[in-house]
Amino acid sequence: MEQLTGQFRKIEFHHPFTPYDVQDQFMRTVYDVLERGHGQIGILESPTGTGKSLSLICAAMTWLRNHKKARYELSVEDAAEDFKDEPDWIVDQMLRRKREELLKKWEEREARLTRVRAKEKMLEQRGAKRRKVDNGTPAKKTQDSEDEDEWLLTDREAADATDGDDSTPSFSKETKTLMEKLGMGILQREDDENPDDDEIKIYYTSRTHSQLSQFVSELRRPAFPPSIPETLLDGKSTDDPEGIKHVPLSSRQRLCINPSVSRLGSLSAINDRCTELQKPKSKDRCQFVPNADNLTQTHEFRDNVLASVPDIEDLLNLGKKLQVCPYYSSRTAIPGAEIITLPYPLLLQKTARDALGIKLEGNVVIVDEAHNIMDAVANAYAAEIALSELKEARQMLAVYVKKFGKKLKGENRVMVAQVARVVDGLSEWLDGALKLKNDQGIVDPNVLVKIKGIDQINLYTLIQYIQDSKLAYKIEGYVAHAEFQRNGELARTTPSTPVLHTLLSFLVSLNNLSSEGRIFYNKVPSRDQHQPPDIKLSYLLLSPTHAFSSIATSARAVILAGGTMSPFEDYTAHLFPSLPPDKITTLSCGHVIPPENLCVWTLASANPKKGGTDFEFSFQKRGDRAMIRELGVAILNICTAVPDGVVVFFPSYGYLDEVVETWNRPDVDGRTPQQQQAIGTVWQRLQARKAVFRETKGGSSDEVLEQYTRAILGDDKNNNHAPKTVIPGRDRTNTSAQAGPMIQTRTKTNGALLLSVVGGKMSEGINFSDRLGRCVIIVGLPYPNINSADWKARIEYVETTTLKRLTDSSNPSKTGGISGPGPEAKEAAKQAARDFYENACMRAVNQSIGRAIRHRGDYAAIVLLDRRFGTERIRRKLPGWIRGGLVPDSERGGLGQMMGRLSAFFRGKRGS
Known part of the structure; x- marks a missing residue:
């Protein structure tokens, strides 16, 4: 593992301010990691307050623009190589034509985006109001008159098309034909060859949308020179900077402008309803999804995005203004983008990346606030289901079957019965687990699935059916509708906790259970003394190694950056355990303060x-009341x-509560009650001070x-x-x-x-x-x-995998009569677990x-x-x-x- 502290060649990073020494060191390190080529990892620490985000932008964008210039020049050199055996005058003519071709494409793109910027500026100067947005055509049916057949499960074989998951919807035949013609999910002009398709992009991710919005604000500060080299300009000069092409990506929950969908609240319900409204036989087709009728507005959306540096709110407002779906239309801007921002879950899960058309191969990934990236990976794959939720799911199934049971045929009847069996089996196991002595523990999945014959069900097929049929949405939607009809007042559109979607997530985890994952049970005390305690099953990913490996192996470079990345060992040991040290660069910057x-x-x-x-x-000693009082005196x-x-x-x-309770007690050190009252408790003295x-x-x-x-x-x-x-x-x-x-x-x-x-x-x-x-x-x-079931499992996993790796590396052939790992390897594995x-x-x-x-x-x-x-x-x-x-x-x-x-x-x- 290489730590960079040496000197670099002079690079102009176009920082809007005079950078501090630590910022310059940080930017040079980022640039060097990106320049080295495929498979490079940078783990960089720069304290908050040192301008880390701006340094990331300046380093990454400077490298990207320089890289683009080099590719332009290389394409000209390749063209010259193709004609090396021709006379010089032919070579000169072909090179001139190639330069003109590249320059024309660049100028046309920049001119188009300049016109968009000028138009927007003119509107602002005139004080023009944005067109009044109709948030969607009025619903053809109010909720109290909805046709209940909307909630009936359809025959999958009879459908024109189905979609495999929440994020890969079915479109009408007309839309699909258009999208196939123009590119999978990416609408573009038919006469465009999209020269930006193979351009390297920077995917920047952070934990929250607030952090991404702050990053976008910083992205608007610097200006960078054009990406086309001066050698192609043939004497022309361009002093104007080239605008940054930025596209923010997010979920339907944040970008949907169809009120009948966005009002559903939960992400899973919104995903299901959205895809329902795009099916050919849908009674209420979504008018905002890009199609042949709104292709002009979709292109206008794309150009507006690339001409500005928008955040998610800007995308939402633009979609409302142009009356096109921001969630789908934003994808049309991806080919021309240089920086794409997105929250952790959309990057960390391959299914989400595929749905959004994100291709990491050869591109750059920057993970900000990366100190919690391992927890973020675990959370992205985590799932849990409580007994109370399973009971609610069973009640929903009963209500639904009572209404539609006679209309369910063939596969629908079989699959609904299988869902009920799974719910009953998991409920029975959890009911029994309530009697267990321990409040938490590890669950053997083989035991779990034997109850009610769950192991006889093809879970993969069942999961696929639930996703394709939108079973969870239909059942939850009908129950909410029935609730409204019964109560005569506006009930929630979908249950506040979409329990059937929760069940689906848990089944996916159960079906994909690997050596890296464990299932736990955990008793949950009831807040109401009149209610029985609850208990839940949880799936936990013990190691992020394989889940993150698809990112690390695909990307040209991965930068993990944060204000407090120390200690570094976990990232190298658990995110990139198989990478050679020369592929990993670490840097811990000092602070900008004197x-x-x-x-x-x-x-x-x-x-x-x-x-x-x-x-x-420590856990053993922290209850010492004398020490707690001394702590109070020190504070x-x-x-x-x-x-x-x-x-x-x-x-x-819990410990804070214990400390405050002790501070509230009078000291028992020989003082009289009068003296004690005069002095007061530690808590009273603290309150007298601040x-x-x-x-x-x-x-x-x-x-x-x-x-x-x-x-x-x-x-x-x-x-x-x-x-x-x-x-x-x-x-x-x-x-x-x-x-x-x-x-x-x-x-x-x-x-x-x-x-x-x-x-x-x-x-x-x-x-x-x-x-x-x-x-x-x-x-x-x-x-x-350390006594919790999940931490016991984590530590055991780290120790076991470390021991296996050490044993395999010392015995590559796995022959020679070695009976097992030696004491040194065992001690090293134990130390790795302690360090973790x-x-x-x-x-x-x-x-x-x-x-x-x-x-x-x-x-x-x-x-x-x-x-x-x-x-x-x-x-x-x-x-x-x-x-x-x-x-x-x-x-x-x-x-x-x-x-x-x-x-x-x-x-x-x-x-x-």
Whole structure:
């Protein structure tokens, strides 16, 4: 594995600002990885606040434009090679014709896009209003008069066409003929040869649409020179930059403009209804899907996308304006795109890539926020089903069969009966599992499928039937319709939890179960004491290796970039275990802040010289109430020295509750009740020092953040330091939870204290910049629960696969009478499992640490409050910029020395 720190040739990256040294180093490394050719991997760490996104854009786009220029020149050279035996005047003529041909295509494309930009600008200057959008023709039937036969399963053999999955719909014969003529799912002008089809593209993916929108904002900043070389311009010059061609991709759920479909809510229901409305015999054909009638608008959509740098909202509005489906029409722009942005799930699943027409072969993949890429792969393939959902599914089946049972014939009758048998079998197993002693455990799939004879059913055929027939949508849709008819009021269009779609996902996982996956059961306590506990089956992908390998082996290069990628070992060991070291480049950039803006202290003990208690918040020791009180005193002292905002991260919500409970108790150290009352509890003293807020599990982080910010900055609505509330997997408008921020009623405070949890809502995606995060405190090491069934399985899997790999590599022929792996291999495998477990902990720690320093002028203190942070094994897994800010030998100092250092640190900042 190569670490790049050397010198590179001079490259102009067209950065809109003067880049810092770390940005220049980052851009050169990205460029070098892309330049090296097929199969290259870059694992790059650049702290948040160092302009990572802009550096990625400038490096990748500079390389892409240079690569395009080289390909243009190469195509001319190839043409010359074809005529090498001809007279010089013929060669010159052919080369001139080739140059003119390439230049003409480039100029025509750019001219077309320039006209689109000019038209849009003119409309804006005139203040023209966008055409009034009819969100769809009125439904021919209201819900209360819908023909119930709409929900009847059709005979698959009689259908003109069927679609194999949610994302590969059937079109009418006319549309299919047109699409086949013009390209699979990609509509283009008939007279176009689409010269961009084979151009290299950059696929950029991140975790959330909010992060993608931020990336698009950065994408609009730089300007890059044309992609055609000056040698082809024949003396012409073009000083104008060439616009970036960007296409954002997303799901139907975000891009559907048909109100009868988009109102369904759940992604699975929207997918099914969308494909239903494209079948030839559909009574309500979707008018927005690209077809022969709206080909002009589809081309206009394509040109508008390529002429601008749109985000998802722009795509949605453009589709409404032109009255064409943004989900399908966006694909027409893919051949001409240079950068394509999409969320994790659309890239990580091959079925999703195929559905969108994404071809990774020879292209570049950039994964941002890649610190959680392994979890993202696991989540993309995860599935679960609860007993309560199975019971609901069974009730739905009964309602549906009661209505349509006599009309079901042949295959439909057989398949519906098989679905019912599967539901009954899984329900019976889960009912029995409720009596098991353990609350969780691994499930043998062979035992699971024997109940009710599920193993006699061809699950592959059944899954294909459910997908093709849209069984889940039809049953859930009919039940919702019947509910509406019965209640006489607007019921939900589909169940809030699409249980039959959930069942389908679980069956897919069960049918594709491999050595990398496990099925678990987990008992779920009931929130209502009058209701019985629930239990669920979950499928977990233990390793992302094979799921990610199709991306790694197809792409020209893969860049994994993040603010806190340390420790790096997991990515090389579990994403690219078979790649040779020379294919992998790693880089850990420093921060852009000056060294004096960061103070990192390891507090191992309050008073080590006098034999004070070591701070060790391990599972075995963290319940020590004396240590918890000392922790409170330490935080109280820190709050005295640190102005404005202090954020504390605890290992878990449960431990945070335990700590707060202990802090609320009076100290029992010989003081009289009167003395104790005068001093107060630790909790009361903390509240007297700062306004105290607390994150709660399931609570509203938005509400807590808003009050925390107000306590520090006041009611100034124009402040620029409010935390960015990008909450992973949550809707920012959700403020319904009972967070109960714990704030004291005193009006005069010295800032605020926020008690949060590593891995919680505050630990990722939120910027505690400037006054909001002058100090971040990490309490303990948040190791996952090693006794949980899923972590036991993960560790066992890592150990087993590592041992096999070591054994195979030492014995390639697998001959010679070797009886088994030796002790060294066994110990190495155990160590690999321990590292995997510890690295999961440290990635979470590093994410939390990164909440504080957010830009060049920011400054903060980091306190690592556990003696284990002083060990070399843990320290080497911290990001380089944190290690660089560590006060030497701070783990040997105590609370007094730390207070002196912190006081001097912030005193110096006040004076600067």
